[in-house]
Amino acid sequence: MSGPRTGSPNPDLVVEHIVPLPHFTGTEPCHNRPDPFFHDTYRQDQPEVRAALWECRHCPLAPVCLVWALANPILAREGIWGATTPRQRKALRTKVIARVGAANVDDTYRAAYATAVTKLHPQGQ
Ligand code: SF4
Numbered sequence: 001m002s003g004p005r006t007g008s009p010n011p012d013l014v015v016e017h018i019v020p021l022p023h024f025t026g027t028e029p030c031h032n033r034p035d036p037f038f039h040d041t042y043r044q045d046q047p048e049v050r051a052a053l054w055e056c057r058h059c060p061l062a063p064v065c066l067v068w069a070l071a072n073p074i075l076a077r078e079g080i081w082g083a084t085t086p087r088q089r090k091a092l093r094t095k096v097i098a099r100v101g102a103a104n105v106d107d108t109y110r111a112a113y114a115t116a117v118t119k120l121h122p123q124g125q
Helices: 047-057 062-071 086-100 102-120
Strands: none
Touching: 047 062, 062 086, 062 102, 086 102
8 A cells, every 4th residue: 555544445445434534644653654654463562563653652742643534444444543443442432332332433533533633733733
């Protein structure tokens, strides 16, 4: 995979975003080099997986990116996003549903996304 991350490994996939794809500044570790963030398997004993997770953990966009990936499971089915593997996101989604109920999941993600964006850009900066 080459070029900037678009939020969809398949550009032909048209899916409504529950929350919008984060606004990439071009300085994110995955920008223009998405390949290290996509693997056949996501075992954490794989050095390349650990390296990608480490880069995400140090990315300022990680909290927003994680909420986007949780809220958009079809778009973020593959890949490391927001310092999580697909399996970790599946487990987190299950926990969120258990906590807030399936009917409230989308609103929960929208609220979490707004909070994460506000922390990223305090006072609209
Ligand atoms: S958190 Fe990871 S996947 Fe998300 S923008 Fe940053 S480097 Fe890319």
